[in-house]
Amino acid sequence: MCLAVPGCIMSTRGADLSRMARVDFGGVVRDVNIAFTPEASEGDYVLVHVGVAIATIDETAAARIFQTLETLDAASGRSA
Amino acid sequence: MKYVDEYRDAGAVSRLADAIAAATTRPWKIMEICGGQTHAIMRFGLDQLLPDSITLAHGPGCPVCVTPDSYIDKALEIAATAGVIFCSFGDMLRVPGTQGTLLDVKARGGDVRIVYSPLDAVEVARSNPEREVVFFAVGFETTVPANAMAAYTAKQEGVENFSLLVSQVLVPPAMDALLSNPDTCVQGFLAAGHVCTVMGTQAYTPMARRHGVPIVITGFEPVDILSGILACVQALEHNRPEVINMYARTVKPDGNRAARALADAVFETADREWRGLGKLARSGLALRPAYAAFDAEHRFGAARPARPAASACISGDILRGLRAPPQCPAFGTACTPEHPLGVTMVSSEGACAAYYRFRSATPMAGE
Numbered sequence: 001m002c003l004a005v006p007g008c009i010m011s012t013r014g015a016d017l018s019r020m021a022r023v024d025f026g027g028v029v030r031d032v033n034i035a036f037t038p039e040a041s042e043g044d045y046v047l048v049h050v051g052v053a054i055a056t057i058d059e060t061a062a063a064r065i066f067q068t069l070e071t072l073d074a075a076s077g078r079s080a
Numbered sequence: 081m082k083y084v085d086e087y088r089d090a091g092a093v094s095r096l097a098d099a100i101a102a103a104t105t106r107p108w109k110i111m112e113i114c115g116g117q118t119h120a121i122m123r124f125g126l127d128q129l130l131p132d133s134i135t136l137a138h139g140p141g142c143p144v145c146v147t148p149d150s151y152i153d154k155a156l157e158i159a160a161t162a163g164v165i166f167c168s169f170g171d172m173l174r175v176p177g178t179q180g181t182l183l184d185v186k187a188r189g190g191d192v193r194i195v196y197s198p199l200d201a202v203e204v205a206r207s208n209p210e211r212e213v214v215f216f217a218v219g220f221e222t223t224v225p226a227n228a229m230a231a232y233t234a235k236q237e238g239v240e241n242f243s244l245l246v247s248q249v250l251v252p253p254a255m256d257a258l259l260s261n262p263d264t265c266v267q268g269f270l271a272a273g274h275v276c277t278v279m280g281t282q283a284y285t286p287m288a289r290r291h292g293v294p295i296v297i298t299g300f301e302p303v304d305i306l307s308g309i310l311a312c313v314q315a316l317e318h319n320r321p322e323v324i325n326m327y328a329r330t331v332k333p334d335g336n337r338a339a340r341a342l343a344d345a346v347f348e349t350a351d352r353e354w355r356g357l358g359k360l361a362r363s364g365l366a367l368r369p370a371y372a373a374f375d376a377e378h379r380f381g382a383a384r385p386a387r388p389a390a391s392a393c394i395s396g397d398i399l400r401g402l403r404a405p406p407q408c409p410a411f412g413t414a415c416t417p418e419h420p421l422g423v424t425m426v427s428s429e430g431a432c433a434a435y436y437r438f439r440s441a442t443p444m445a446g447e
Contacts, residue, residue: 001143001171001429002116002222002274003300006083017232017342026081033199036225036339045083047277047330050169051197052226054336055277057083061328065307069092072099 004049006057009034009042023048083329087301088124096306097129103313107133109265110312111258111401113251114272115142115429116300122434124302130309137401138434140254140356141272143219143247144171144427145399148353149386151218151247152177158214158245158380159185159192165208167201168216170194175426178386198223198230198244205234205242214376217244220251222274224365225339228346231367231374245376245383246366249352251275252283253363258400259291266293266401268312273299273327278343280335284323292321299327346371353385355423356399393422398431405435412436 007023007030014020016035023032023046032046034053040046046053086092112118118138121127127136140146156177159166166182173182173194186192191211195201198215205213217227227244234242251272258264271284276297284295294315298308304327311324325331334340345368352364367375377383392410397403405411405424415421417433424430428437 001169001218001427002114002141002220002272004222004274004277006081008082017229026084033226033229035229036336036342038338047274049222049274050226051199052229054222054225054274054339055330055332058329062083064328065303065326066086066092068307069095072095076098076102 002049004047004054006045006047007032009040009044009046011042021046021053023053084301087299087303089303093129093302093306096303096310100134100306100310100313101131103310103317104131104133105317107135108267108313108316109135109137110268110270110309111137111139111266112270112305113139113141113255114275114300115145115427115431117141117270117272117298117305118431119429119434120300120302120305122438125438126302126305129306134309134313137266138398138404138431139258139401140354140399141220141251142424142427142429143223143249144175145395145423145430146249146254146354146356147172147175147218147247148355149177150353150383151245153179153386154377154380154383155182155216155245156180156185158376159190160188161212161380163211165191165193165204165211165213166216167193167195167204167213169218171427172216172218174420175423176420198226199233202230202233202239202242205239206237209241211241212379213242214380215242215244217246217248219248220272220275221279222272222277224248224343224347225278225336228343231346231371232342234374235371240373243374243376243379244367247352248347248365249354250349250363250365252287253360254354254357256287257357257360257363259287259293261400263402264400268293268316269295270305270308270312271295271297273297273304273331276325276327276331276335278335278339281323281325281331281333288321288323294321294324296324297327297331299330356396391421395422395424395432398424405432408432
């Protein structure tokens, strides 16, 4: 039930607790409340749960796991 | 889709599975708290990629599953009241109380509606000013911001025909209760990523230290779950009972501050009853007195403890990770998703439903 889905902000409108966005979820577009992600703007990915964005996805942190995988490969002598 | 597909990459999954096998020298029992993670583990067969010495126990992290009969019965009573529109997330409609389900109420003519968001329920109330509109606010920390936003919006806009039946529970007190129970033999945890997206990671540091267990915060895709298990195994092997954040792309140490601020303005902590775990102190949320007018229990009377019905269902043990679904004599015979005896089979994220859906065709190893 804590399912949350990443989507890309296409446009924003409103302000404060009524701040809304059109968000593209891989082709499905929905209105999302983005009041809790004031830093998010057009082109950013947000994590959406029951119609409300609960985080802006951090692109740098997202890449970290794949860097860890490269380290694992280097340690085991395998090429990715 | 970005931030989904790359975390399902088969090559990355197999490299992580190899790394877990290489890191494991002893048997370990790790519990994933969240039902969404249980579902992903079964759906992608991730447990079958692990060495035999690692056991995954499935935790109580499904709000549908832990909502007690008392609140289901209250929901049924309110939904059957003339003039009420009862709004709920879809997965609560089939959960049996002592007197049937919300779907039964709907079949008898009750106006029960499935909504995608609590904010949609506020819109239903705006559009139907002559009716009482009640939203069944069930959930963990993840859902608190949306429920708080619904209550705040209704108050700000004076949508007086809207109220919430609140059965909000909090994950850390339940983990603490599990760890304090001598029957529990869980040695490490995968903590629920989206709960931490909202609340942050700070509640877990004292718990990891006090109980001497590593707690790894992770997400819901195969690469997330396996990298969480790898980090947990490494911490266990090196005896480091610490909190590790493997879901940093959405989880910050203090969570989502804006969401927490509104949640704190609307809700306060309260004692709550959990199915399978009983009543736990300060393990849930209730509306603050300033929002009492929007509390469905204030409007329609308080939920009362339900008399437990005799049942073959072992969901209480399953929610505590003491037994696995195939160990239940009713699993897959008397109890199926079409005719569930208990909540862990009703909810799509319940451990029994996940085993039934993804495992019934294959013999279970080790049972």
